[in-house]
Amino acid sequence: MILLKDCFAAAVPAGTTETGASRASSLSGAPDMRGTSGASGTPAAPAPAARRRFDLLRGVDILIDGRRIAKIAPSIEAPEGATVIDASSHVVLPGLVNTHHHFYQTLTRNLPAVQDAKLFDWLVYLYEIWKYLDPEAVYWSSMLAMAELAKTGCTLTTDHHYLYPAGFGGDIPSLQFRAAADIGLRFAPTRGSMSRSKKDGGLPPDTTVQDEDAILAHSEETLRRFHDPAPDAMRKVALAPCSPFSVSERLMRDSAALARRYGARIHTHLAETSDEDDYCVEVYGRRPLEVMRDCDFVGPDVWYAHGIFFNDGELDFLAKSGTGVAHCPSSNMRLGSGICRVREMLDRGVPVSLAVDGSASNDSSDMLGEVRQALLLQRIKYGAAGLTAGEAMYIATQGGARILGFDQAGAIAEGRLADLALFNVMKLEYAGALSDPLAALLFSGYSHGVDYLIVNGRQVVRRGLLVGADEEMIRRNALSACGRMYKKAGIL
Ligand SMILES: [Zn+2]
Numbered sequence: 001m002i003l004l005k006d007c008f009a010a011a012v013p014a015g016t017t018e019t020g021a022s023r024a025s026s027l028s029g030a031p032d033m034r035g036t037s038g039a040s041g042t043p044a045a046p047a048p049a050a051r052r053r054f055d056l057l058r059g060v061d062i063l064i065d066g067r068r069i070a071k072i073a074p075s076i077e078a079p080e081g082a083t084v085i086d087a088s089s090h091v092v093l094p095g096l097v098n099t100h101h102h103f104y105q106t107l108t109r110n111l112p113a114v115q116d117a118k119l120f121d122w123l124v125y126l127y128e129i130w131k132y133l134d135p136e137a138v139y140w141s142s143m144l145a146m147a148e149l150a151k152t153g154c155t156l157t158t159d160h161h162y163l164y165p166a167g168f169g170g171d172i173p174s175l176q177f178r179a180a181a182d183i184g185l186r187f188a189p190t191r192g193s194m195s196r197s198k199k200d201g202g203l204p205p206d207t208t209v210q211d212e213d214a215i216l217a218h219s220e221e222t223l224r225r226f227h228d229p230a231p232d233a234m235r236k237v238a239l240a241p242c243s244p245f246s247v248s249e250r251l252m253r254d255s256a257a258l259a260r261r262y263g264a265r266i267h268t269h270l271a272e273t274s275d276e277d278d279y280c281v282e283v284y285g286r287r288p289l290e291v292m293r294d295c296d297f298v299g300p301d302v303w304y305a306h307g308i309f310f311n312d313g314e315l316d317f318l319a320k321s322g323t324g325v326a327h328c329p330s331s332n333m334r335l336g337s338g339i340c341r342v343r344e345m346l347d348r349g350v351p352v353s354l355a356v357d358g359s360a361s362n363d364s365s366d367m368l369g370e371v372r373q374a375l376l377l378q379r380i381k382y383g384a385a386g387l388t389a390g391e392a393m394y395i396a397t398q399g400g401a402r403i404l405g406f407d408q409a410g411a412i413a414e415g416r417l418a419d420l421a422l423f424n425v426m427k428l429e430y431a432g433a434l435s436d437p438l439a440a441l442l443f444s445g446y447s448h449g450v451d452y453l454i455v456n457g458r459q460v461v462r463r464g465l466l467v468g469a470d471e472e473m474i475r476r477n478a479l480s481a482c483g484r485m486y487k488k489a490g491i492l
Helices: 103-108 119-130 135-151 172-183 212-226 249-261 274-283 288-294 312-321 329-334 342-348 367-382 389-403 437-443 471-489
Strands: 002-011 055-065 068-073 083-086 090-094 096-098 154-157 190-193 238-241 266-270 302-306 324-327 352-354 420-424 452-455 458-462
Touching (some): 002 420, 090 389, 096 367, 096 389, 103 119, 154 452, 190 212, 352 389
Parallel strands (some): 238 266, 324 352
16 A cells, blocks of 8 residues: 655546546547538537546545555545655646657657658658667667656556567567566557558658568457456557558558457557648548548547648547547657647547657657647647646546546546656745646646656656666666667668
8 A cells, every 4th residue: 555645636626527428439420521610610519528627636645555546535544554655745646648659769869860850751761770670679768768758757658669670580569568567657559560661652661561461460469468458457459550651541441440359449640741641642532531531440449649630620520430639749849740739629529638759759758748848839829728737737647548548547536546646846946836736847847757656556656766677777778779770770
């Protein structure tokens, strides 16, 4: 047992429940995506979940028993043998949820040649380095990414690993699940894929794509070995063909059908750039979301990364079909891709989550920092009330947990999973900002590190340091993996 004493807690508001009821379960009656604002021209009513705020409880204790939050109340007496943490200086958040990443990219961040490149040029350059990925690089980049995520408040993350280079010689899902267990995070990665290389009109080199039958066979094997459909699982698997410009329609369709047979979720990149719009119209004769609809790659078990270039009719379609969007503000700014219409998505009832995206386009895995980016970026587009601190926190917690299929995570309430992030706000950088301690984490401060991170009732970060892994060893091994790849690619 763990008892957190005397904290500020960002709890689910009293008298509310999280049912996910705003999601439609059927596509029947979905509006025409080519319309500009739906058939009637009337925007859909805002979904209740989109306006949700947190109750900031002051001076409460939180008792964790096993994997769950047992009790939230003032002055709980410590049970015998309980570990007691003085949380009187801390804001306790539900663990932040990261819904899109490419862990291996931690090894190729900030490369000078593509610091100022847009997406397609950036990809073409980096593929020539990524093709030298080896098993050690996969393990240590996963350790590095998850270490950064854990230390900045993330308790649950996915990863989108779509790169299976020829002659790789390792088992990527096993390597990644081992890293997640070593760090201690709840982990729901995707089995990604690419099948359309340069010779087929795609962007990746031939040695980084796979045969589609081999992809589907390995996808099924990965689902069988690692996917746990329980809502309180430590492990889930989703299937994630990389993008409309790196796989075929057949692989999109077959991957979606296969995932559904196992009760697993489905993911891809979509509507990230105007180049992608042009590519889809030229190659498929349809816009990206129309291609997805025709592949049955839409619905409440599907989420897309980015979603910047959806038109009004497409936003209505996402809301009606319950299809989710992982918003990646830093990556979108870094690559100059554009601004996702999060405000309008929330008002329509589109499920929205938050993500840091791969570390070659962020170039960090700073989860709390990403929530601040989301808050600020919407205000560029929609004005000073474009997104509130509560809404930004909402999409980063409950929004993400729902999109990844973990309905018992993402909120502080009795009976919920004990996934919690404790930030110390009694520090110089928060002085003067504590009239609203929860919002202070986004409006003020410059260090986004947690003091404590608890996942599934276990301490993963204690006094700012990882409990289960040696941070210096992660740093050194990640650097070695970088060195090998850069040398083979001839950029050292
Ligand atoms: Zn991505």
